[in-house]
Amino acid sequence: MKLAIMGAGAVGRSVAQIAPEYGHTVTAIADSTGSVQDPDGIDVNQALTMKRNDGTVGSEAPEALLEADYDVLVEATPTTLGDAEPGYSNAVAALERDRNVVLANKGPVAERYNDLMDVASESEGAVRFEATVGGAIPAIATAEGVGPEHISAARGVLNGTANFVLTRMQTEGLAYEHVLAEAQDLGVAEPDPSFDVEGTDAALKGIILANVLDDGGHELADAKIEGIKDFPANALEVAAEDGMTIRLIAEVTADEVRVSPRLVPENDTLAVTGTMNILQFDTEHAGQLNISGRGAGGPETASAVLADVDRLSCKSGSGRSS
Amino acid sequence: MDMDDDHAGGGRAHTVRLELDDEPGELLRALEPIAENGGNLLSIFHERGSVTPRGRIPVEIDLECPPSRLEQITAALREDGINVIRAGTEAYGEEVSVLLSGPRLEADLSDTIEKIESETPGSVIDLSLSGTTKSDQVSSGRFRLAIESGRTAETLRAVREVAATMDLRVVEPLVEGQR
Numbered sequence: 001m002k003l004a005i006m007g008a009g010a011v012g013r014s015v016a017q018i019a020p021e022y023g024h025t026v027t028a029i030a031d032s033t034g035s036v037q038d039p040d041g042i043d044v045n046q047a048l049t050m051k052r053n054d055g056t057v058g059s060e061a062p063e064a065l066l067e068a069d070y071d072v073l074v075e076a077t078p079t080t081l082g083d084a085e086p087g088y089s090n091a092v093a094a095l096e097r098d099r100n101v102v103l104a105n106k107g108p109v110a111e112r113y114n115d116l117m118d119v120a121s122e123s124e125g126a127v128r129f130e131a132t133v134g135g136a137i138p139a140i141a142t143a144e145g146v147g148p149e150h151i152s153a154a155r156g157v158l159n160g161t162a163n164f165v166l167t168r169m170q171t172e173g174l175a176y177e178h179v180l181a182e183a184q185d186l187g188v189a190e191p192d193p194s195f196d197v198e199g200t201d202a203a204l205k206g207i208i209l210a211n212v213l214d215d216g217g218h219e220l221a222d223a224k225i226e227g228i229k230d231f232p233a234n235a236l237e238v239a240a241e242d243g244m245t246i247r248l249i250a251e252v253t254a255d256e257v258r259v260s261p262r263l264v265p266e267n268d269t270l271a272v273t274g275t276m277n278i279l280q281f282d283t284e285h286a287g288q289l290n291i292s293g294r295g296a297g298g299p300e301t302a303s304a305v306l307a308d309v310d311r312l313s314c315k316s317g318s319g320r321s322s
Numbered sequence: 323m324d325m326d327d328d329h330a331g332g333g334r335a336h337t338v339r340l341e342l343d344d345e346p347g348e349l350l351r352a353l354e355p356i357a358e359n360g361g362n363l364l365s366i367f368h369e370r371g372s373v374t375p376r377g378r379i380p381v382e383i384d385l386e387c388p389p390s391r392l393e394q395i396t397a398a399l400r401e402d403g404i405n406v407i408r409a410g411t412e413a414y415g416e417e418v419s420v421l422l423s424g425p426r427l428e429a430d431l432s433d434t435i436e437k438i439e440s441e442t443p444g445s446v447i448d449l450s451l452s453g454t455t456k457s458d459q460v461s462s463g464r465f466r467l468a469i470e471s472g473r474t475a476e477t478l479r480a481v482r483e484v485a486a487t488m489d490l491r492v493v494e495p496l497v498e499g500q501r
Contacts, residue, residue, distance in 0.1 A: 175458065232458045232462050234461065235423045235452075235493060238450050239419075239493075246421075246493055262496040268496075
């Protein structure tokens with residue numbers, strides 16, 4: 001398949017680098033200031049070297065990528081809230097050309113799921129978004145495989161930064177500010193960590209899961225969100241006295257999508273440590289399903305993007321297996 | 323188990339756990355509704371040594387009655403204002419831990435317990451507190467609550483409301499909800 005990659009951050013770059021291993025050709029890549037395209041495949045290394053040296057991947061305008069020759073648009077621009085732009089319009093532009101869209105950007109499926117699926121229903125192209133929930137974890141594929149109607153609830157640890165902070169605080173007995181600064185030094189937390197520590201990121205993932213399970217109807221404003229900002233270390237201490245720990249849990253039930261710090265037994269399946277993520281489904285006939293793995297990172301998330309591209313290949317029969 | 327219900331007169335042992343105010347006559351007041359509703363007292367364990375954080379005395383009563391009568395007895399006890407923590411032979415009644423944190427938790431502790439007991443269906447049966455330190459500007463407490471079976475979600479909702487009025491941060495247990 002021919003891929004056009006919108007966004008050249010950690011995920012976009014990784015997709016470009018490992019796509020050939022999966023049998024795909026990158027025909028275009030764009031960042032916020034420029035783009036490059038070639039229907040026979042761009043020189044990925046050259047584009048990324050140019051980005052490092054000159055700050056952009058190419059000399060054409062970023063929007064020019066939307067007109068390039070491609071089968072799948074990989075939308076990997078940063079997640080935005082509210083109208084989810086420019087990710088939403090990029091996805092719509094691809095669908096209106098009857099092209100497929102694979103999202104790594106959470107905005108369009110968390111904020112405008114119904115709008116997006118309406119556009120997709122009029123298109124020959126399809127929308128997939130495995131990479132938006134739990135990084136490398138096959139969250140959406142598992143929900144689809146089990147069947148949303150057979151899943152009674154979903155919950156999990158879906159933000160590695162918050163989980164790193166909570167587990168470090170507990171194991172080292174350190175204060176929130178201290179651990180957060182350490183996480184920023186390690187690159188585990190952003191310079192502005194609010195998206196992660198205030199629970200917004202985990203809530204977006206919860207909303208996306210709810211949209212998959214309920215076939216739409218949810219947006220971020222419906223979620224109940226409480227983060228871990230300024231979390232007191234002594235709360236972790238009193239929890240530990242009782243063999244418990246605290247995790248920032250995203251929960252999807254019939255009533256609500258909720259993100260909040262919760263008490264869980266220290267040896268509970270959900271009590272993953274460090275930056276790990278875990279997702280748990282309650283199923284109608286098969287009890288609980290648990291999938292854990294790396295919830296973030298360039299190659300990890302890119303592997304989920306490329307798994308989506310493969311699913312599209314199977315569907316259209318034009319993939320490497322044909 | 324259900325078959326016992328059909329034996330109208332079939333007695334069966336049940337344990338009822340109460341918390342009584344530390345006042346003269348309270349125990350007698352608690353026994354009357356049991357006798358009046360056909361419960362046969364087997365034993366009474368008055369735990370004077372382990373006073374609850376609210377200053378109440380836990381009492382465990384073993385009695386015999388048909389299972390169908392047990393509800394009647396607990397209802398009669400509650401009607402008389404007696405605090406029933408647990409009633410039944412099986413795990414009839416739930417216990418959960420909730421964490422509360424806030425700058426005034428330590429100072430407002432008895433008030434907090436009072437509010438949980440009066441404004442939620444839960445009853446505080448254990449408490450562990452960690453005070454403010456140089457790095458923690460707040461104190462945190464783990465409250466173990468005894469809750470009647472099936473009323474956990476309702477109790478946690480009410481605890482959230484109490485916490486909001488008292489400017490406390492709540493960490494609830496993960497009680498698995500359904501879609």
